[in-house]
Amino acid sequence: MNNNNLYNYILGIADNTLILGQRLGELCGHGPALETDIALTNIALDLFGQTRNYFQYAALLVGDGKAEDDVAYMRTERNYFNVLLVEQPNTHFGYVMGRQFLFDVYHLLLLEGLQNSSDITLAAIADKGIKEVTYHKRFSGDWMKRLGDGTAESRQKMQEAIDDLWRYTDELFQLTKADKAMIYEGIGVDVSNFKEAYYQEVSEILNEATITVPENKYFTSGGKKGIHTEHMGYILADLQYMQRTYPNMKW
Amino acid sequence: MKKDWPLWEVFVRSKNGLEHRHFGSLHATDAVMALENARDVYTRRNEGVSIWVVESKYITASNPSENGELFEPAKSKVYRHPTFYKLPDELKHM
Numbered sequence: 082m083n084n085n086n087l088y089n090y091i092l093g094i095a096d097n098t099l100i101l102g103q104r105l106g107e108l109c110g111h112g113p114a115l116e117t118d119i120a121l122t123n124i125a126l127d128l129f130g131q132t133r134n135y136f137q138y139a140a141l142l143v144g145d146g147k148a149e150d151d152v153a154y155m156r157t158e159r160n161y162f163n164v165l166l167v168e169q170p171n172t173h174f175g176y177v178m179g180r181q182f183l184f185d186v187y188h189l190l191l192l193e194g195l196q197n198s199s200d201i202t203l204a205a206i207a208d209k210g211i212k213e214v215t216y217h218k219r220f221s222g223d224w225m226k227r228l229g230d231g232t233a234e235s236r237q238k239m240q241e242a243i244d245d246l247w248r249y250t251d252e253l254f255q256l257t258k259a260d261k262a263m264i265y266e267g268i269g270v271d272v273s274n275f276k277e278a279y280y281q282e283v284s285e286i287l288n289e290a291t292i293t294v295p296e297n298k299y300f301t302s303g304g305k306k307g308i309h310t311e312h313m314g315y316i317l318a319d320l321q322y323m324q325r326t327y328p329n330m331k332w
Numbered sequence: 333m334k335k336d337w338p339l340w341e342v343f344v345r346s347k348n349g350l351e352h353r354h355f356g357s358l359h360a361t362d363a364v365m366a367l368e369n370a371r372d373v374y375t376r377r378n379e380g381v382s383i384w385v386v387e388s389k390y391i392t393a394s395n396p397s398e399n400g401e402l403f404e405p406a407k408s409k410v411y412r413h414p415t416f417y418k419l420p421d422e423l424k425h426m
Contacts, residue, residue, distance in 0.1 A: 116369035
C-alpha cells in the first residue's frame with residue numbers, strides 16, 4: 082500500500098462511527114421506549130452507512146482484493162483507532178445520550194471540515210453524512226435538555242454521565258501522525274482548531290440543560306493510538322464473532 | 333404519577349401537494365419529542381415531506397354508538413352523488 086497515512090486517517094474517522102454504532106446496536110430491542118429504541122437504531126444505521134463508505138474506500142487503498150468486511154472485522158484491538166469516548170458502555174440512558182451528545186457536536190464539526198477536503202471521496206462522504214449528523218446532534222441535544230432540566234433524578238443521572246464521560250473529550254482534539262500528514266496534504270481536518278468552538282457549544286447546551294459543566298481537567302486518551310479501555314475487547318468479541326467463527330462468510 | 337408517556341397522533345404529508353394523512357400514533361413526553369419520534373418511527377423509509385403531531389386527548393371523536401343517527405340517514409340519499417349529470421363526450425378523465 083502506498084498511502085499508509087491516508088489509510089490510517091480513514092480508520093481514525095471510521096472506527097469512531099463503527100464502534101459507536103455497535104454500542105447503539107446493543108440497545109436494539111432494549112431501548113427505554115419503542116420510539117426511542119427505533120430512534121437509536123436509526124442513528125446506529127446512519128453511522129454504519131457512513132462507516133461502510135469509509136471502509137470501502139480504505140479497502141480500495143489496500144487493494145489485493147480486500148473488501149470493507151476485511152477492514153471492519155479482521156483487525157486486532159491495537160489496530161482500531163477509535164477514541165475512548167465511543168467505546169464507553171451503555172451504563173444507563175443518561176450515558177447513552179451523554180456519549181452521543183459529546184460525540185455528535187464533535188462529529189458535525191469534523192464533517193463540516195472534511196467537506197472541504199482535497200480528497201473528493203472523503204469530501205463526498207462528509208457531505209452526505211452532514212444531514213444525518215445534524216439530526217443526531219439535535220436529537221441528543223434535546224435529550225440533554227429533557228433529562229437535565231427534567232426531574233431531580235433525571236438531572237442527577239445526566240450530570241453523573243457527563244461528569245464521567247468528560248475525561249474522554251480532550252482526546253477528540255489530539256492529532257495523530259496520520260492526522261498531521263493528511264492535514265499537511267490538504268486532505269485531513271485539523272481538529273485541534275475547533276476545540277474551543279466545541280467546548281463552547283457543548284457548554285451552551287449543558288447550561289440550557291441546567292447541567293454543570295465539569296471543571297475536571299484530568300483527561301485520558303489512547304484510543305487513537307490503539308490503546309483502549311477494558312471495554313473494547315468485549316465489543317470486538319461481539320463485532321467479530323461471525324467473521325472469526327465463519328471466516329469470509331457473507332450474509 | 334402516570335407512568336406512560338402521553339399518546340400523540342401522527343399525520344404525514346407524503347408528497348408536496350398531497351394532504352397530511354393519519355399514519356398512526358406514538359408516545360412522547362412533549363411536542364418536540366413527538367415530532368422526533370414521528371420522524372424516526374414513521375418516515376424512516378422516506379415516507380414523508382412534512383409531519384404534524386397532535387396530542388390524542390385533543391381529538392374529539394364521534395361516538396360509535398351514535399353511528400345510526402349520524403351516518404345511516406345519508407345512505408338512502410343517492411341523489412347527493414353527482415352521478416346524474418350527462419357529461420359531454422369531449423370531457424375526459426372525470
